[in-house]
Amino acid sequence: MDLPATQYTPASFSPEQVAMRDHFRKYMMAEIDPHTAALEAGENPYPLMKKMVGDLGLAGDADKLEKTGGVKSDTDAADRPNDPDTAALMRFARTQVQIELARVNPGFAMSWGASVGLFGSNVRSKGTPDQIKKYVPDVMRGEKTGSWCLTEPGAGSDAFGSMKTSARPDGDDYVLNGSKTFITNAPYADVFLVYARNTEDGSIQAFIVERGFKGVDTSKPFDKMGMKSSPTGQVFLDDVRVPAENLLGGGMKDRDHVRKSLASERIGIAVLSYAIAERCYDIAVDYAKTREQGGQAIGHYQLIQNRLARMYVDLSNARRIVYSSEEMDILDACAGKLFVAEAGTRVAMESIHILAGNGYMSEYVVERLARDAKLLELGGGTTEIQIITIGKAIMAG
Incomplete structure (x- = not known):
C-alpha cells in the first residue's frame, strides 16, 4: 500500500x-x-x-x-x-x-x-x-x-481515598465486593487486575480476577463520544471468592506500584495523543497543498500557514516528550501527558478547521480522530489532576 x-x-x-x-x-x-x-x-x-x-x-x-x-x-x-x-x-x-x-x-x-x-x-x-x-x-x-480496574463510580480522581471495593480475608481466600467503571476491555476481558481495599488494615491491594470466578459480571460496552473501537464498561463483583495466590506479587500494601502504573498509563496516553496529532497534521498539510481557492492552494494563504505553523509547534514539542529515552517518574509523566494530550486535541481541531466542511463530515478521518483525542485529556487523570499532582510535587520538592 x-x-x-x-x-x-x-x-x-x-x-x-x-x-x-x-x-x-x-x-x-x-x-x-x-x-x-x-x-x-x-x-x-x-x-x-x-x-x-x-x-x-x-x-x-x-x-x-x-x-x-x-x-x-x-x-x-x-x-x-x-x-x-x-x-x-x-x-x-x-x-x-x-x-x-x-x-x-x-x-x-x-x-x-x-x-x-x-x-x-x-x-x-x-x-x-x-x-x-x-x-x-x-x-x-x-x-x-486483560483489563486494569481502578476507577469506581465514586472514586475517579480520588481513586485511593474514595475506593469502596472491598477485599475481606476469609481463610485461604479473599471475598471481593464492589464495582469498577470506565474500564477499558471490561465487556470482553478474560482476566482483570482489580484494586480493592483490604477490610483488615485498610490497605489497597491488587487481585488477579478471572472472568469465570463466581460473582464476576460486566456491563455491555458503553456508548461513547469517541474511542468507539475500544470496548469500555463496568465490572461488578458480588461476593467473588479469589484465592490468596491471586494477590498480586503475594501482597503489596504500598501505593508505589500503583503510582508507577499510573505513570506508565499517562506515558501511553501521550503516545496515543501524539499519534493523533501527527496523522491530523499530515492530512491537513496534504489538504492545504492540494485544495485550491482563488486560483491557488489554500496553503499559500498566510492565515492557513499560521494554523499549520502552530500545529507543527505542538507536534514538534510533543515528539520530544514521546520519543524521550529518559525514564519518567510520576511528575514528568504527568507533565508529558498534560501537554501532549492537550496538543493532540488542538491539532485535531485545527485540522478540521483547515479542511472546513469536509473536516466536519464523518467520512473524513479527522472528525473521528478529534473525538478520540478528547478522551485522552480525561482518561488517566484529567487535566486538573495532572496540574494538582505537578503543583504538589513542586511544593514538596
Whole structure:
C-alpha cells in the first residue's frame, strides 16, 4: 500500500528508523484500517488484535516465560543488547508500533495497550513466578484479553481515598465486593487486575480476577463520544471468592506500584495523543497543498500557514516528550501527558478547521480522530489532576 504523499518525518530519524516506521505504517494501513468502520460500529476487536500480534511478532518472550515458569533466568541479561544503538532502536520500535497503530485507530491501540501494558506488564513486573507463567504469555500473544480496574463510580480522581471495593480475608481466600467503571476491555476481558481495599488494615491491594470466578459480571460496552473501537464498561463483583495466590506479587500494601502504573498509563496516553496529532497534521498539510481557492492552494494563504505553523509547534514539542529515552517518574509523566494530550486535541481541531466542511463530515478521518483525542485529556487523570499532582510535587520538592 502506498504511503500518503506528505508525511511528517523528524530530521533526527535515521534511515533504519524511517524504514521501521514505514514498515509498521504500511501494515496498519493495509491490515487494520480496513476494519475501522466495523470496529467503530461495535465489532469485537480482539481476534484482529491477536492476528496483528502474530503478524508483527509483538508477543515478545511469551514462549520463554512459559518455559522458565515466570522466573527470570541468568540468560535474561544476555538477551538485552549491549550495543546502545541496538537498544535505542528496540525502544524506538516499541514506541513506533504504538504510534502507527494509533494513527490508524486510537481506540484499537488503547485496548491493546490496556491489555498488554496495564494488565500484562503489571503482572509481569510485580507478579509471582506462578502468576507470570499462568497469565502473562496468553495476554502477550493476544490469546486472552486483560483489563486494569481502578476507577469506581465514586472514586475517579480520588481513586485511593474514595475506593469502596472491598477485599475481606476469609481463610485461604479473599471475598471481593464492589464495582469498577470506565474500564477499558471490561465487556470482553478474560482476566482483570482489580484494586480493592483490604477490610483488615485498610490497605489497597491488587487481585488477579478471572472472568469465570463466581460473582464476576460486566456491563455491555458503553456508548461513547469517541474511542468507539475500544470496548469500555463496568465490572461488578458480588461476593467473588479469589484465592490468596491471586494477590498480586503475594501482597503489596504500598501505593508505589500503583503510582508507577499510573505513570506508565499517562506515558501511553501521550503516545496515543501524539499519534493523533501527527496523522491530523499530515492530512491537513496534504489538504492545504492540494485544495485550491482563488486560483491557488489554500496553503499559500498566510492565515492557513499560521494554523499549520502552530500545529507543527505542538507536534514538534510533543515528539520530544514521546520519543524521550529518559525514564519518567510520576511528575514528568504527568507533565508529558498534560501537554501532549492537550496538543493532540488542538491539532485535531485545527485540522478540521483547515479542511472546513469536509473536516466536519464523518467520512473524513479527522472528525473521528478529534473525538478520540478528547478522551485522552480525561482518561488517566484529567487535566486538573495532572496540574494538582505537578503543583504538589513542586511544593514538596
